[in-house]
Amino acid sequence: MGMRVVLKRRTVRPYLNPQLDARVRYRRTLREAAALHDAKLAGVPAPTVYFVDPMGAEIIMEMIEGRRLKELLEEERRVDLMRVVGDYLGRLHGSGIVHGDPTTSNFVLSGEVLYALDFGLSFRSRSPRDQATDLHVLKEALESYHSDLFEESMKLLIEGYAGSFGGSREALAWLRRLESSGRYRGDRALERSLCLISGNRHKLQEMSVVAEAMGWRLRPCEGRKLEVQSDDLAEIALAAARAAAIPGSIVEDSGLFVRSLGGFPGPYSSYAMSTIGYRGLLKLMEGVEDRAARFESAIAYTDQAGRIRVFTARVCGAIAEEPAGTGGFGFDPVFIPAGYSRTFAEMDLREKSWISHRGIAMSRLLRWLEAYGGARGAPRGRRPHRDAEARGASAQTLYSARPIAAGGWPGPTRTRGASRTPRGRRP
Numbered sequence: 001m002g003m004r005v006v007l008k009r010r011t012v013r014p015y016l017n018p019q020l021d022a023r024v025r026y027r028r029t030l031r032e033a034a035a036l037h038d039a040k041l042a043g044v045p046a047p048t049v050y051f052v053d054p055m056g057a058e059i060i061m062e063m064i065e066g067r068r069l070k071e072l073l074e075e076e077r078r079v080d081l082m083r084v085v086g087d088y089l090g091r092l093h094g095s096g097i098v099h100g101d102p103t104t105s106n107f108v109l110s111g112e113v114l115y116a117l118d119f120g121l122s123f124r125s126r127s128p129r130d131q132a133t134d135l136h137v138l139k140e141a142l143e144s145y146h147s148d149l150f151e152e153s154m155k156l157l158i159e160g161y162a163g164s165f166g167g168s169r170e171a172l173a174w175l176r177r178l179e180s181s182g183r184y185r186g187d188r189a190l191e192r193s194l195c196l197i198s199g200n201r202h203k204l205q206e207m208s209v210v211a212e213a214m215g216w217r218l219r220p221c222e223g224r225k226l227e228v229q230s231d232d233l234a235e236i237a238l239a240a241a242r243a244a245a246i247p248g249s250i251v252e253d254s255g256l257f258v259r260s261l262g263g264f265p266g267p268y269s270s271y272a273m274s275t276i277g278y279r280g281l282l283k284l285m286e287g288v289e290d291r292a293a294r295f296e297s298a299i300a301y302t303d304q305a306g307r308i309r310v311f312t313a314r315v316c317g318a319i320a321e322e323p324a325g326t327g328g329f330g331f332d333p334v335f336i337p338a339g340y341s342r343t344f345a346e347m348d349l350r351e352k353s354w355i356s357h358r359g360i361a362m363s364r365l366l367r368w369l370e371a372y373g374g375a376r377g378a379p380r381g382r383r384p385h386r387d388a389e390a391r392g393a394s395a396q397t398l399y400s401a402r403p404i405a406a407g408g409w410p411g412p413t414r415t416r417g418a419s420r421t422p423r424g425r426r427p
């Protein structure tokens with residue numbers, strides 16, 4: 001037919017669990033196709049969808065040829081188009097569609113018609129808070145790229161928005177509220193950036209290996225980690241996160257649990273390390289045949305709305321007869337992960353990071369953020385973990401990917417540690 005079309009295919013993300021990734025790609029493909037269709041019904045010009053294959057995560061749609069609003073503002077100062085953009089956003093919001101990424105690059109003028117493109121991050125919502133998110137994204141694009149036209153652009157945008165959307169006042173009020181509460185502090189890059197509350201540079205390095213491979217940035221946070229006493233690492237991490245109350249931050253607590261010592265040092269590992277050290281541990285285990293041990297990690301993540309979720313992981317293994325290796329920190333020279341014959345201290349940073357309790361907990365958190373965080377920034381929708389409620393944490397939403405529980409010891413010769421490396425995680 002000689003028609004020019006666009007094929008949009010959502011690519012596989014190798015670092016996500018394959019089933020989860022397939023589900024997310026399926027859902028987002030359908031959601032995008034539906035949003036493109038609904039936008040047109042709402043009176044917003046958008047590319048026509050010709051073909052949708054949710055299993056293959058593909059959409060074939062009309063190609064819109066023209067010039068992007070970004071260039072039109074930069075080169076021709078076409079501020080008048082901002083009123084049209086406001087009108088479009090108002091129509092979308094009035095129809096229960098939140099675009100998710102309405103930057104000036106996602107509007108194209110073709111002939112006399114301005115088109116809205118890229119509904120890949122769109123979702124259905126009539127919440128003024130979600131509508132405010134759209135307004136914020138656009139406002140930020142204007143501030144960053146078209147600052148000389150900012151005032152006038154915003155004025156026209158709001159005029160257009162109020163003209164087409166009866167709920168504009170509530171959405172604008174939410175925008176002011178969210179901006180003043182610091183919900184949107186900083187730039188959009190923060191969406192894929194977390195800060196770690198810890199004075200331990202080894203933890204930062206290990207978690208950064210995993211974060212960077214998954215497209216995230218991890219930086220140190222200002223502030224000290226509160227250390228409370230508890231038998232439960234998740235509770236310790238949760239208390240530290242609550243005390244710090246920094247949106248977009250994580251705090252990690254870990255420990256080494258030795259079976260023949262009834263789980264000692266466990267949550268007291270830091271103290272044990274600074275008093276008896278790993279040599280003292282080896283002394284305690286002289287002549288002990290049962291060498292089974294495991295490391296556990298609990299990461300508490302505070303989202304932009306201040307909700308806290310805890311992700312946990314463990315790596316099973318054995319206590320060596322003698323220390324070996326110079327890498328890592330803490331008890332690394334005496335811990336041999338199951339399935340390996342070397343201690344953590346004999347591995348390089350990358351190798352340890354991917355199989356360690358901390359690395360696994362980190363990848364669980366990031367996979368969860370990828371799946372549920374999305375454009376809305378603050379993930380939600382998970383029910384609080386029951387243990388958390390039992391522990392009196394019901395005021396917070398606490399999600400534990402795998403609760404830390406008693407048991408879980410490998411037999412001394414079993415090799416579960418290696419198989420615990422989540423599939424497909426290596427970059």
Ligand code: IMP
Nearest residue numbers: 252253254255269270273329330331332
């Ligand atoms: P915390 O999480 O800061 O309370 O510290 C836990 C303590 O457990 C550390 O000081 C280490 O002694 C030990 N530990 C935790 N994770 C590791 C690890 O990956 N390698 C070696 N020792 C660890």
